[in-house]
Amino acid sequence: MFKLEAKNVEVFYGENRALHPIQMGIERNTVTALIGPSGCGKSTFLRLFNRMNDLIDNCRISGEVLLDGQNIYDNSIDPVDLRKKVGMVFQKPNPFPKSIFENVAFGLRINGIRDKKYIAEKVEKALHLSALWDEVKDTLNKSAIELSGGQQQRLCIARALAVEPSVLLMDEPTSALDPISTAKIEQLIDQLKSEFTIVIVTHNMQQAGRVSNRTAFFHMGELVEYDNTKNIFTNPAKERTQRYVTGRFG
Amino acid sequence: MARQAEQRFGSLFWQAFIKACGYASSVLVLIIVLFLFSEGMGLFSSPAIDRELVAAVHPDNPITEIDEETLHALLGEEITTWADFRSAKVELVNVNNLEKKLKAYGLQGRPEDVLGQNFERLPLLLDSMLTVHPGMLIILQPHFVPQRAKQVNVGHISLGRFLAGRTWDPTRSPSPLFGALPLLWGTILVTLGALFFALLLGPPVAMYMAELAPKPIYRWLKPTVELLAGIPSVVFGFIGLVVLVPNIQVVFGLDSGSTVLAGCMLLAVIALPTIISVSEDAIRAVPRTLKEASLGMGATHWQTMIRVIVPYSAPGILAAILLGVGRIVGETMAVLMVTGNTPQMVGFDFLASVRTMSAAIAAEMGEAPQGGLHYKSLFAVGCLLFLLTFIINLVGELLVAKKIKQR
Ligand SMILES: Nc1ncnc2c1ncn2[C@@H]1O[C@H](COP(=O)(O)OP(=O)(O)OP(=O)(O)O)[C@@H](O)[C@H]1O
Ligand SMILES: [Mg+2]
Numbered sequence: 001m002f003k004l005e006a007k008n009v010e011v012f013y014g015e016n017r018a019l020h021p022i023q024m025g026i027e028r029n030t031v032t033a034l035i036g037p038s039g040c041g042k043s044t045f046l047r048l049f050n051r052m053n054d055l056i057d058n059c060r061i062s063g064e065v066l067l068d069g070q071n072i073y074d075n076s077i078d079p080v081d082l083r084k085k086v087g088m089v090f091q092k093p094n095p096f097p098k099s100i101f102e103n104v105a106f107g108l109r110i111n112g113i114r115d116k117k118y119i120a121e122k123v124e125k126a127l128h129l130s131a132l133w134d135e136v137k138d139t140l141n142k143s144a145i146e147l148s149g150g151q152q153q154r155l156c157i158a159r160a161l162a163v164e165p166s167v168l169l170m171d172e173p174t175s176a177l178d179p180i181s182t183a184k185i186e187q188l189i190d191q192l193k194s195e196f197t198i199v200i201v202t203h204n205m206q207q208a209g210r211v212s213n214r215t216a217f218f219h220m221g222e223l224v225e226y227d228n229t230k231n232i233f234t235n236p237a238k239e240r241t242q243r244y245v246t247g248r249f250g
Numbered sequence: 251m252a253r254q255a256e257q258r259f260g261s262l263f264w265q266a267f268i269k270a271c272g273y274a275s276s277v278l279v280l281i282i283v284l285f286l287f288s289e290g291m292g293l294f295s296s297p298a299i300d301r302e303l304v305a306a307v308h309p310d311n312p313i314t315e316i317d318e319e320t321l322h323a324l325l326g327e328e329i330t331t332w333a334d335f336r337s338a339k340v341e342l343v344n345v346n347n348l349e350k351k352l353k354a355y356g357l358q359g360r361p362e363d364v365l366g367q368n369f370e371r372l373p374l375l376l377d378s379m380l381t382v383h384p385g386m387l388i389i390l391q392p393h394f395v396p397q398r399a400k401q402v403n404v405g406h407i408s409l410g411r412f413l414a415g416r417t418w419d420p421t422r423s424p425s426p427l428f429g430a431l432p433l434l435w436g437t438i439l440v441t442l443g444a445l446f447f448a449l450l451l452g453p454p455v456a457m458y459m460a461e462l463a464p465k466p467i468y469r470w471l472k473p474t475v476e477l478l479a480g481i482p483s484v485v486f487g488f489i490g491l492v493v494l495v496p497n498i499q500v501v502f503g504l505d506s507g508s509t510v511l512a513g514c515m516l517l518a519v520i521a522l523p524t525i526i527s528v529s530e531d532a533i534r535a536v537p538r539t540l541k542e543a544s545l546g547m548g549a550t551h552w553q554t555m556i557r558v559i560v561p562y563s564a565p566g567i568l569a570a571i572l573l574g575v576g577r578i579v580g581e582t583m584a585v586l587m588v589t590g591n592t593p594q595m596v597g598f599d600f601l602a603s604v605r606t607m608s609a610a611i612a613a614e615m616g617e618a619p620q621g622g623l624h625y626k627s628l629f630a631v632g633c634l635l636f637l638l639t640f641i642i643n644l645v646g647e648l649l650v651a652k653k654i655k656q657r
Contacts, residue, residue: 055545083545083547087546096558107548111548
């Protein structure tokens with residue numbers, strides 16, 4: 001059974017079609033990269049998995065999206081509960097204007113957890129996981145806004161990990177960062193995949209090649225090709241993919 | 251070339267114009283403040299009796315100056331003997347008791363008949379009275395004071411008595427009472443009450459409009475709030491007078507519904523549009539990415555509002571509240587119409603009548619002769635009002651700056 005599965009999913013924004021029917025399965029504990037030119041629907045597709053598209057007024061979705069075999073668009077599913085299982089990291093680091101500690105503790109607090117020792121433990125664990133602990137362990141009460149961009153993004157990853165989701169969605173998580181911070185986050189993704197299923201949107205071909213097991217190429221709302229990353233970059237089946245990964249359009 | 255030069259000249263001209271406007275308005279503000287204070291402070295270099303009156307005593311009385319405090323004690327008959335003048339009994343003669351004193355001295359018939367149409371013979375009569383009652387203190391127009399009597403200086407009105415005095419009776423003769431405390435307290439009490447109602451309603455309504463209201467309701471609510479902001483405060487005052495005041499009278503079983511409470515409720519309504527609009531803008535300024543971060547963590551909309559939106563927009567909401575307070579403190583017409591306009595000390599009684607500083611200025615300025623004590627005292631009240639709003643704005647700026655820095 002797939003960890004995540006899209007079954008004939010279509011998405012419309014008002015009258016405009018953003019995604020043609022898409023069929024795609026994602027294995028447990030893998031990293032899947034979504035690539036494609038701007039506006040092709042990568043973010044739209046990614047946001048299906050934690051129902052963030054629900055927040056957009058005129059967005060209409062048909063088909064099924066399965067998490068562990070269950071349709072998350074079923075009426076019995078509360079998107080609030082779903083988002084606790086499917087964490088998300090955004091393109092621009094978006095820490096809350098609170099302390100480093102409170103940022104990571106946010107998810108625990110909204111779950112009604114009051115136990116201080118438990119929260120402190122989980123915060124530390126999440127910061128270790130996101131490889132930020134050594135840099136911030138003495139300044140946990142400092143405002144998160146004062147961290148560097150790369151540190152802020154790793155803080156956002158820690159914040160998402162603190163509630164122990166099983167899936168982590170990342171929408172261009174390094175596009176606003178310098179090469180060193182990017183390398184750190186790529187390293188992190190590699191370590192995290194033993195515990196999480198990760199789906200990452202990226203514009204950076206090398207990054208997709210480095211971090212992902214499988215790659216999906218989108219073009220104009222269509223899933224053109226979905227295969228092992230190695231195949232996509234060395235021996236794609238479709239000409240459009242070939243042209244995109246070799247940098248001839250997009 | 252010519253066109254370029256022309257354009258350059260044009261931009262230089264507009265730059266100079268904008269600068270000139272900036273300077274002119276700063277200077278204008280400065281001049282207004284200076285004028286306010288020079289008129290207001292004039293009160294404290296004026297003698298504590300009406301401009302056209304003088305005080306005079308027996309020539310042998312050693313006193314040369316009466317300060318404000320002593321004068322009021324003498325007028326209030328708290329001091330009845332001259333300490334330095336053989337303990338002579340104080341015999342006060344002024345406009346209010348002149349007729350009574352003359353009768354007591356043995357004058358028969360109407361004063362006009364005996365003293366002449368314009369009281370020409372009054373100084374003579376007072377002169378003879380002075381012999382019988384050496385302790386006399388005459389406070390009258392200079393031409394009624396007998397030649398022999400000695401004029402004494404009356405001390406200046408003191409700032410302390412202005413700020414701490416508990417009676418506002420600016421038309422009392424011969425020595426008016428300028429205790430601004432009841433006015434100051436009236437303003438503070440009405441402001442606090444109005445703030446309570448405005449706080450209860452303003453930020454929640456703003457939150458509802460920015461985050462919760464369905465589109466059709468919002469499309470109806472937003473113009474309503476803006477319309478409210480455009481209604482002149484006299485109209486609010488009138489509505490308050492015919493709707494609010496009678497209802498308060500009935501509900502609380504009062505003799506008059508013109509109370510602090512009526513003022514508070516009305517001023518809250520007047521301040522609400524400002525508070526709501528500015529708060530709404532502050533709430534809408536919360537970055538979408540922050541809301542998405544919170545919702546993406548599995549926070550409910552409500553949790554996102556409380557834990558992310560409120561803390562982030564708090565400085566803006568604070569600024570909104572202070573703008574509202576600014577409107578409340580300076581508001582005049584509405585508060586004049588519904589608070590009963592009675593200058594008295596009321597403590598925390600919201601069902602009593604008060605007069606606020608702004609109402610006092612508006613109501614009394616017309617009847618205060620220009621340049622007189624009353625006129626100056628109203629300017630002094632104006633200074634006090636200015637200082638109050640200035641302090642509120644200053645505190646507000648500091649709070650907002652501090653809050654923003656904490657981010
Ligand atoms: N909120 C929205 N309302 C209407 N149309 C939208 C909205 N969000 C996206 N779209 C449209 O849907 C299509 C797909 O957008 P999407 O954001 O998924 O692209 P993307 O592949 O993530 O692009 P990028 O690489 O630039 O992030 C685009 O044509 C876009 O204009
Ligand atoms: Mg995108």
